[in-house]
Amino acid sequence: MSAFVSRKVSDQTADRSIRLWLGNGALVVSILYVLLFAFYAAAQGDVFGLQPMNDLANDTLPLALAAAGGTVVMLTGGFDLSVAGVISLVNVCIATQIGDGPLNALWGLLLAILIGLAVGMVNGALVAFGKLQSIASTLATMIVCSGLAIVVLDAPGGNVSDFIADNATDPILGVFPAAGAIALVIVLLWLVVRSTAFGVAIYAVGADETAASLAGVPVLRTKFLAYSLGGICYGLAGFMLSAVTATGSPSAGTPFLLLMFAAIAIGGTSFAGGYGGPIGSMVGAALLVLLQKALFSAGVSSFYTVIFQGAIMILAVLVGGISASIAAGRSR
Amino acid sequence: MQHQTDEIDDASGGPAPQTPVLRVAGVSKAYGATIALNSVTLEVLSGEVHALLGENGAGKSTFVKVLSGIVRQGGGALSLDGTPYEPRSLMDARRSGVSTAFQELSLLPNLTVAANLTLPHPLKGGLGLASRSRNEARAVELLHQFDAADISPRSIVSRLSLAQKQRIEIIRAISHRPRLLVLDEPTAALAEPEWLFRIVEQLAASGMATLYISHRLSEVRRLCNKGTILRNGDSIGPIAIAETSDNEIFRMMVGKRSEERRQVASGSSVVRDVAIEVSGLTGESIHDVGFSLHKGEVVGVAALEGQGQRELFRILGGVARPLRGTISLEGSLVNLKSPGQALAAGAGIAFVPEERKSEGIFLTQSTCANVTLPLLNRLSRFGLVSSRREYAVAADQIQRVQLAERLLRLRISALSGGNQQKALIMRVLLSGARSLILFDPTRGVDVGTKQTIYEVIHRFVQDGGSVLIYSTELPELVKLSHRCLVLYRGRVAGELSGENLSEEGLVALATGHNIEEIRSRETA
Known part of the structure; x- marks a missing residue:
């Protein structure tokens, strides 16, 4: 009898791990990534060398950073549109205000983070303490930032210092892509944040604000911090975009708006909040960028790229939804 | 009026006065004009499991919120182990030694x-x-x-x-090892409440004080020696549970009001044609509900929170769909897929939902536009709505609900809750539907508006309409309805009419007690 019981329990745990595995959006999108990468390798040929890997990482990182930040806000149940404005503003500031040399580069990095943090704090204050709708407040801050970007630099131009453009985009010590290293640092940082009371609170607030407050979670502070953290990520995304493109444009951030939400959806984060995570979104961003490259190397006109991006978003959301419903269905 | 029973000797019988863990003295709380707590006084001793009983709307949940630090009391004083207790937040309450298991569950x-x-x-x-x-x-x-x-x-x-x-x-x-544990309807979903009783008794033995809020008298008798009854925001007690009969407790929960004479039932003539017939209706929270509503009749529905009444009304209003069961209007089966269909079906069913602000009205529109909504087809020419005709129709009807004409031009969000409700009722009257499904139409409105709503219902059924009304206020149901159905755990637990329709009877049925049993015990 007892043997039977314990057997039953172990069956349940096995079943549960399968369910967790299926319900994990990051995993689903990672598998899609590997499949697409195989196709890309076949179409492109040399993709495993340091240089192609480095290029791929550089192209991926800005969107991945933005998506990571947007996800933190999304997990609390909010939408953050300010990403486009922040990236543009940071980009034009880096391209016009920052001189050459390591000290200036450090100042540029700090400036990018500060701009992102400031906008994020405004968003957070409006949404958490002002009780405004997140879409409306962040749309407003996005517009303000885009306007400021035009004031700083009214047409594409400017020049990103060589020090930033080289050091942030070349392999570190000639062995490992800098962009890849930064992505890893962000992933590690997120794993740390997730293991704090604040990290747990983000998920709690996103799932059910009332229940969270009845459980003692500081709902307003959590929201405020989430928008602030998101802003920092957009600032970093703007910095990396400047390093990769080496030039400034007041509309540099515009394409990021929709692609960021696409990356978040592909990565398995619920737009209703409470489920998912930045790691899935970063892989989702990588998938979108890889798709662009794969289509380019397969000779598909760039006009079609966007269509494929939309299609793969539907595919990822479908696959994610199906596997999540299988995961949930097993338990019912 | 504070009805105070005699002091009860402490069960321990010790002469030394014990400082109670929780002492509540004259605590009050008002939300705007609505008084949720008038004056609540009670004490819970160390090791005691103290029952808190009361009908819906008696102030139980507000009191729980005050104790847990979610809202602050308006007046009166609380103390914990002899020191003043004024929690500013849930965490503050928890640090002071009060923790709460919430009825609505606070799990993520x-x-x-x-x-x-x-x-x-x-x-x-x-x-x-x-x-x-x-x-x-x-x-x-x-x-x-x-x-x-x-x-x-x-x-x-x-x-x-x-x-x-x-x-x-x-x-x-x-x-959290509290000094005071607050349990708000803790057994609502528990199949095996003995589990909870064992734990509570064990912790009480080690000195923890417990405030046990439940509407299940059998559990209260099992667990508590003393209790306090909340009625309309006032506390009655302490009462010795073992020495008080179920009927006495029901009477205390309901109060003097039950002696008021009923007016409607005798006065009007009930025409025996069936307006709505429901049978075997089953949904997520209701099971096999069946009843009929006749023309010229007001049927009340009484139930504690969450017994399925919400779903039943939403199904009849066409907002929710049943899993099984049939609804027929004047003898012909109907399938209500939307509120619009419900309005159009047969003689029409108009639904006044519970959440006025989110389900009933368009806050950004004028009162006039809100009330004429169901008439837009009739008011428009070539698809365009004439605002002059719209206004004329509304102004013509407005005295029926005693709404001042100047309010028609205002945005409805500028109106008081009572006037908004009047406007909403006016709208269902204008719709021409012959059956009204009213879910708690007098919630949060002032006395004058209530009276108006009663009169509107009166006149409506006298003209041959029929009304199904749910209310959290039992006296209202007793006063208004010809018959009253009681829902308990999604089923019709019983029906009271005529002389038997009393608040005590409704409370007994609504808390899952068999009414025959109570009567036979009373006569014995």
């Missing part, structure tokens, strides 16, 4: 059992970060200690059954 569905049990501050490991293994170990410890080892700490809460969730909610409240 997307987190594991372990994460929920350690909210909001997960246990930290070596690096100062939350350690999953330590949190899980803590959860296992708690689950074993409180006899819930069948629940895995790694389970995601959304996958647990309602009973399991309720146990976790209770265990979390207990895990």
Whole structure:
């Protein structure tokens, strides 16, 4: 009898791990990534060398950073549109205000983070303490930032210092892509944040604000911090975009708006909040960028790229939804 | 009026006066013009399980919120172990030694059992970060200690059954080792309440005070010696539970009002044609509900919170769909897929929902536009609505609900809650429907508006219309209805009419007591 019981329990745990595995959006999108990468390798040929890997990482990182930040806000149940404005503003500031040399580069990095943090704090204050709708407040801050970007630099131009453009985009010590290293640092940082009371609170607030407050979670502070953290990520995304493109444009951030939400959806984060995570979104961003490259190397006109991006978003959301419903269905 | 029963000797019989763990003296709380708590006075001693009883709307949930630090009392004083107790937040209350298991459950569905049990501050490991293994170990410890080892700490809460969730909610409240434990309807979802009784008795023996809020008298008798009754925001008590009969308790919950004479039932003529016939209606929270509503009749529905009344009314209003069962209007079966269809079906069913602000009205529109909404087809020419004709129709009808004409031009959001409700009722009258489905139409409105609404209902049924009304206020149902159905756990627990329609009878049925049993006990 007892043997039977314990057997039953172990069956349940096995079943549960399968369910967790299926319900994990990051995993689903990672598998899609590997499949697409195989196709890309076949179409492109040399993709495993340091240089192609480095290029791929550089192209991926800005969107991945933005998506990571947007996800933190999304997990609390909010939408953050300010990403486009922040990236543009940071980009034009880096391209016009920052001189050459390591000290200036450090100042540029700090400036990018500060701009992102400031906008994020405004968003957070409006949404958490002002009780405004997140879409409306962040749309407003996005517009303000885009306007400021035009004031700083009214047409594409400017020049990103060589020090930033080289050091942030070349392999570190000639062995490992800098962009890849930064992505890893962000992933590690997120794993740390997730293991704090604040990290747990983000998920709690996103799932059910009332229940969270009845459980003692500081709902307003959590929201405020989430928008602030998101802003920092957009600032970093703007910095990396400047390093990769080496030039400034007041509309540099515009394409990021929709692609960021696409990356978040592909990565398995619920737009209703409470489920998912930045790691899935970063892989989702990588998938979108890889798709662009794969289509380019397969000779598909760039006009079609966007269509494929939309299609793969539907595919990822479908696959994610199906596997999540299988995961949930097993338990019912 | 404060009805005070005699002091009861402390069960221990010791002469030394004991400082109560919780002392509440004349606590009040008002939300705007609505008085939720008028004056509440009670004491809970160390080791005592004190019952708090009351009908819907008596102020129980407000009192729980005051105790848990979610809202602050308006007046009066609270003290805990002899020192003043004024919690400013839930965490503040918890630090002072008060923790609450909430009726609506405060668990996060997307987190594991372990994460929920350690909210909001997960246990930290070596690096100062939350350690999953330590949190899980803590959860296992708690689950074993409180006899819930069948629940895995790694389970995601959304996958647990309602009973399991309720146990976790209770265990979390207990895990903070409170001086005072507040249990708000803790057995609503528990299949096996003995589990809770064992734990509460064990903790009471070690000196914890418990405030036990329940509408199940059998449980209260099992667990509590003393209790306090809340009625309209006033406390009555303390009463010795064992020495007070069920009927006396019901009477205290209901108060003097029940002696008021009923007016409607005798006065009007009930035409015996069936307007709505419902049979075997089953949904997510209702089971096999059947009844008929005749023309010229007001049928009341009484129930405690969450007994399925909401779903029943939403189904009849065309907002929700039943799983099984039939609805027929004047003898012909109908399938109500939307409120619009309900309005158009047969003689028409108009529904006044519970959430006025979110379901009933368009806050940004004028009062006039709100009330003429169902008439837009009739008012428009070539698809365009003439605002002059719209206004004329509204102004013509307005005295029926005693709404000042100048209010028609205002935005409806500028109106008081009572006037908004009048406008909403006016709208269903204008719709021409012959059956009204009213879900708590007098909630949160002033006395004058209530009277107007009563009169409107009166006149409506005298003209041959029929009304199904749910209200949280039993005296209102007794006064208005010809017959009253009582829902309990999604089923029709009974029906009272004529002389038998009394508040005591409704309370008894609504709390799951068999009315025959009570009567026979009374005569015995």
